[in-house]
Amino acid sequence: MASAFKLLFAVSLFTLLLRFCRGSIVGVCYGRNADDLPTPDKVVELIKLHNIKYVRIYDSNIQVLKAFANTGVELMVAVPNSDLLAFSQFQSNADSWLKNSILPYYPATKITYITVGLEVTESPNNASALVVPAMHNVLTALKKAGLHKRIKVSSTHSLGVLSRSFPPSAGAFNSSHASFLKPMLEFLAENQSPFMIDLYPYYAYRDSPQKVSLDYAMFESSSEVIDPNTGLLYTNMFDAQIDALYFALMALNFKTIKVMVTETGWPSKGSPKEKGATPDNAQTYNTNLIRHVLNDTGTPAKPGEELDVYIFSLFNENRKPGLESERNWGLFYPDKTSIYNLDFTGKGVLDMTNSTDGSKNGTTWCIASSKASEADLQNAIDWACGPGNVDCSAIQPSQPCFEPDNLASHASFAFNSYYQQNGPSDVACSFGGKGVKVDKDPSYDNCIYLTAGGINKTASSNMTATANTSSSAHTDVCSWICVFLLTTLIAVILNTGNVFHVSF
Known part of the structure; x- marks a missing residue:
């Protein structure tokens, strides 16, 4: 019995450390505000076909949760704004929801995050005062089930939660949200949960094309924007917006909270005044985004910092109101055909x-x-x-x-x-x-140009370069270290009989 406990402990620790070593991730938002969408089981087939490992949904739909069972896909589920009042008023409501909507499908369905509320400061009926009480009740329900260390609780926000985002070093939260933000940030810091943000450089470009260039919005700029306060150089708006959040958090002395991007993307079609909404631009933005994130380069203010990002959205959603672009953020049409090609490995589009x-x-x-x-x-x-x-x-x-x-x-x-x-x-x-x-090889003398696959035969290097070098190197080295340390630890635990008390 003791040996079995020690082995279980070692395996649990191994799993935990490998999670820390995983590097940045890219997932997809699976919205369902549309007609004629595939059934959830067909959606899961599509997701697996494209090697998507992380998915965000906007509720806790039973059919969706069942479809993701035993797939290994990590799922982010949500408590919608319409349920905030009930969840904030009575602990029993949160307990019942967890018992009936989550526990029957967990852990076969790998749920890792619960988002409580969606961009509440932007909703017509501002429900921000209900968010933190609801978060506490959801966390309490998770604690009763012993899952509070495995499933993190947070809430998603729009960039409008900031009153200033440029220059990044001047990033500051909107003071009108102070009564809501302070207790929420305290909750996130105490429970090691991320600050979740929905970022859209597209809107900045669409609304101010004279101030924001298309290249800067799509990671394509060869020039730099300089933060006059820090001297940091920015070649894309995405990094600038992320750093504005980090500086806003640091200004309030919340230096340990990490940022997670729960929505970003680019529309493939828009109204006549939305000239930037094209399939080519959507492919360019998302391809560059994936490559940028998986390279683990971080941002100018947080170099090397891991960042989890979710692309919006899996499908076009024809029921959404507003301009034409609102209905055209998808990677796929409802018939599961691609709107444009996208490679989630970070190696780019290659056919x-x-x-x-x-x-x-x-x-x-x-x-x-x-x-x-x-x-x-x-x-x-x-x-x-x-x-x-x-x-x-x-x-x-x-x-x-x-x-x-x-x-x-x-x-x-x-x-x-x-x-x-x-x-x-x-x-x-x-x-x-x-x-x-x-299509003509530009190599000359001893200067040999790389070919597909990254093979470089120059005399200066005998090493083989591969696509997504930085990301794969980081992941391989970190995973190797984790494996080595955990193998050693398992051997020590099993051979010596020592059991370490660790709180997860």
């Missing part, structure tokens, strides 16, 4: 079987455009060799690709390295219009 560029065996390279200015090329090189995580050692002095010593040559090598490492696609060769795809 070598249907090459239309006329290249031999579909092989292409990415080089600098002859029309690009030297200033633009220098900015692009700085980005590729910095945040882009390209190994640019080959274009340093005395290395195989340094000569000819000019920006066009150096940029071509950097562009191609990024292009191949991130899955050859139009998006990965964009560089704000400074990159062009070619």
Whole structure:
């Protein structure tokens, strides 16, 4: 009996540490405000087909929970705004909901988060005063079931919860929400739950195209926005908005709360005045977002910080009111066909079987455009060799690709390295219009350009580069360390008979 307990303890600790080692994740929001959607079991088949491991739903629908049983997909479920009054008034309501709507399906259905309320400060009937009491009652119900360490409780918010988001270092919460925010932040800090935010750079671009460039909104900018207070450099709006939240949290002395993005994305269709809502732009934004998140680069204020992000949304939802874009955020049509291609591994969109560029065996390279200015090329090189995580050692002095010593040559090598490492696609060769795809190998002398799969044969490096290098390296090393430490710990526990008391 003692040995069985020790083994169970070791396995539990192993699982916990591996969770800490998982790195950033990308999930999808599964909204159902639409006609003719597939049945939940068909949706689960679609999700598994596309290797989606994390899903957010907006209620606790029984059929959906049943469909996700034994899939391994981590599910975020919700207490909708309409239930906040009942949940905040009586503990018994939260207890009954957990007993009837969650426990019958757990743990076969892997529920990891419960969101209490949806953007309450934006709702017509401001129910913010009900959120924290409801959160406490849900947490108490989880404690009674012994699940409060396995299922985290939080609430989702819009960026409107901030009164200021630029520059990021001046990020501040709206004082009109102070009576609601302070106890909620105390709850999150005490229970190690994340601050959940719904971020949409698309709206910033749509509403202020003169101030926010399309490239900056879509992770495509080769120039930088400088925070005058910190000197931090921002190449995309997403990072700036995340850091504004972190600075707002730090201003209130909540330095341990992590940020989780529970919604972000880009619409594929809009009304006439929404010219940025196109399938190409949606694909570009989400592809760059996935790559950015899974690289674990963090943000300028939080370099290397893990960030969990959920893309909105799985399907177009035709019942939604408002402008045309509101009904066109989906990755799929109701018949499960893709609106545009998206790869959730972070390697980019790659379809070598249907090459239309006329290249031999579909092989292409990415080089600098002859029309690009030297200033633009220098900015692009700085980005590729910095945040882009390209190994640019080959274009340093005395290395195989340094000569000819000019920006066009150096940029071509950097562009191609990024292009191949991130899955050859139009998006990965964009560089704000400074990159062009070619079907002729630009390699020369001992300077060998990367090809698909990331193989570089330059004399300066005998290492094989792979797509999503930073992310995979982080995950592999961290997982290896976890495995080593836990294997050692299990051996110590089982062989010596010592049992450590650890509170989870």
